[in-house]
Amino acid sequence: MQTSLRSGTLSETELKPDQCSALAYLLLMSEEVLEEFDLKTYNTSEEGYQRLLPVVKTCKRALLDGCKLTYESCESLASALQTPNSPLRELDLSYNDLGDRGVELLCVGLTSPLCNIHTLVLGQCGLTEGCCSDLASVLSSPNSQLKQLELRDNDLQDSKVALLSAGLEDPDCKLHTLG
Template sequence: MNNNNLQDSGVKLLCTGLENINCKLEILSLKNNCITEGGCHVLAAALNSNPSNLTELDLSENKLGNPGMKIISTLFENVQCRLEKLNLKNNCITEGGCHVLAAALNSNPSNLTELDMSENKLGNPGMKIILTLFENVQCRLEKLKVSE
């Protein structure tokens, strides 16, 4: 579903399918679709109500910012979350978003093995927060991308 300008309204329509208990979707790529905090609310609600089989989520090149990051982080509070790969490249996420994500991942064991935070505005403080994930013995991250 990349590059389709779905916006938040399109994500809302898509989420009706994700909420279906018969949904077998494993990979969802919504790169470059002008998704904001509003779309994150709908997406997180759908995935939390039906943790489905989703193992990969690509939200790169959208407009999530720290508010969207906070909402997406709630996925990891659900013990049934199966996400292994999360791409948040180029979403205007800063140190504040790093705090939220690290707190969520450190509070519950997750299946996350790949995280892409490239082309955000993490700075040194945000980078230090993300690196604290590796201090957690329950951390399963194998691949972390933080270019630019």
């Protein structure tokens, strides 16, 4: 496994879930901070992806877009967001079916004083107006470090987007870019 990890041939082999657990363990035990962790580079099942999720707390940028993640994945991610001294600053969850329940779980981590996320991408995640109040609470949280939020291609209704506006107007909001 370590030889394949170093040589870059790991993405060519389909990893079984137990191999993903072993890989996650190796990456988590390493003292090295990863610049980028792109989950799609690993050829595995949905269960394998789930087992690799804890690795996000060891990287600066996590690309989890299009990996068939669901709201259940957000519980692991919320936990990772609350890891002390995590270098994670950018999280891309686009093209996953997280739904409003997933965002609700993520927001728990995003409002933690330990969370250092600056950029969150939730494009085409099956979001509706139901997540607007949760996101507004993140924007208005004094703990939030969020500077960029991308919500493109979700079904957010105008009436509920007003809730986001209230979060943007809060003096604690640090957001610079809302897409």
